Amino acid sequence: DWNAGNVIAEQVERIRAQVGDARVISALSGGVDSAVSTALVHKAIGDQLTAVFVDHGLLRKGEREQVERDYVASTGVHLITVHAADTFLGHLEGVTDPEEKRKIIGREFIRSFEQVQRDLVAEAKAEGEQVKFLVQGTLYPDVVESGGGSGTANIKSHHNVGGLPDDLDFELIEPLRALFKDEVRAIGRELGIPEAIVGRQPFPGPGLGIRIVGEVTRERLDVLREADAIAREELTAAGLDQQIWQCPVVLLADVRSVGVQGDGRTYGHPIVLRPVSSEDAMTADWTRVPYEVLARISNRITNQVPEVNRVVLDVTSKPPGTIEWE
Ligand code: XMP
Secondary structure, X not given: OOOHHHHHHHHHHHHHHHHOOOEEEEEEOOOHHHHHHHHHHHHHHHHHEEEEEEEOOOOOOOHHHHHHHHHHHHHOOXXXXXXXXXXXXXXXXXXXOHHHHHXXXXXXXXXXXXXXXXXXXXXXXXXXXXXXXXXXXXXXXXXXXXXXXXXXXXXHHHHHOOOOOOOOOOEEEOOOOOOOHHHHHHHHHHOOOOHHHHOOOOOOOOHHHHOEEOOOOHHHHHHHHHHHHHHHHHHHHOOOOOOOOEOOEEEEOXXXXXXXXXXXXXXXXXXXXXXXXXXOOOOEEEOOOOHHHHHHHHHHHHHHOOOEEEEEEOOOOEOOOOOOOO
C-alpha cells in the first residue's frame, strides 16, 4: 500500500547516501513540486541545503510572503530571496510579444539563480566544502513526457521557462521522479507544508508577465495583482477550488473602454476571467461558475480597482483557445 510516511523515510535515506556532507542548492518557485522536493531534501540534510527564491516582480499578491514566512516557518528551510523585480521589469520594458517575454523572464531567472550559486560555491570553497547537487522537482509525468521526443514535447518546451538549464555542473537530486501530483501533495501535507502551497493550482513560471496583454509595467502589475487577488478570494470563498483547475485573470492593457464610475465618465481597461476545468491542461473547458459568484467578483473588482471599468468572462474551451491568453 502506498504511504506518504514510507516514501519520505525511503527518500531521506537515499538523499543522505547520495549527498554525504556536500552542500546542495534548490530553486523554489512557490509551486507545489519545488516546495515539496526542497522540504524533502531539507528533512534529509538540514542546513546543508540552501533554497533560492527569485522574486521577479511578476508574483501574485501574498506569494512572496507565503514562501518567505509560511513555508520557512513550517519547514525550517534556509532560504535566500533574490530581489530582482527592477532587473526583470527593466528588461521587459517595451516588450509585448509573448514568446519574447518568456525568453527574457527565463533568461533573467537563470542569471539571478547563477549569481547566488556562484556566491554559495565561493563561500563553500572558503570553508573547504563542495556544492555539488541541485534539487529538481521533476515528477513522473515530466520524465515520461521528456522521454517521448514527440510533438508534445515541443509544444510544452516553453513551459520549462522558470526551470534551469541542463548544462550546469551539478548532479541532480530528484526525489519526486517516481511520483504523481496527488502523491506529491500527500507527501507535502505529511511534511507539514501549508495547504495554501500544497493545494495550489498551477501558475505559470513567467507569472503575471504573460497575463498582461501588452507591455508589462509596474503600474499594470499592481492593477492586475489586485484584480487577481479579488477573483481568487471569491472563487475560494464560493468553494470552487476543486472544480476549477486554474483561473487566469488577464489585463487587456492596450484596450480601453468607456464607463461610468463614481461621479464621472471613465476610460479604463477590461479584466478577463478565464476559469477552466481540466485534467491535465492539454484540453480544458470553461468552468460554469455560478452567476452570483461572477457578479460578486465583477462588482468588487470595478469598485476596488479604479483602473478597471469592465469585467468579461472567457467562454472558450481548449482547443481552440489556450488556457493562458499569451
Ligand atoms: P496553455 O496556455 O498552453 O497552458 O493552455 C497550459 C498550462 O501551462 C501553463 N503555462 C505555463 N507554465 N511557463 C509555465 O511554467 C509558461 O511559460 C507557461 N505557459 C503556460 C498554464 O498556466 C497552464 O497550466
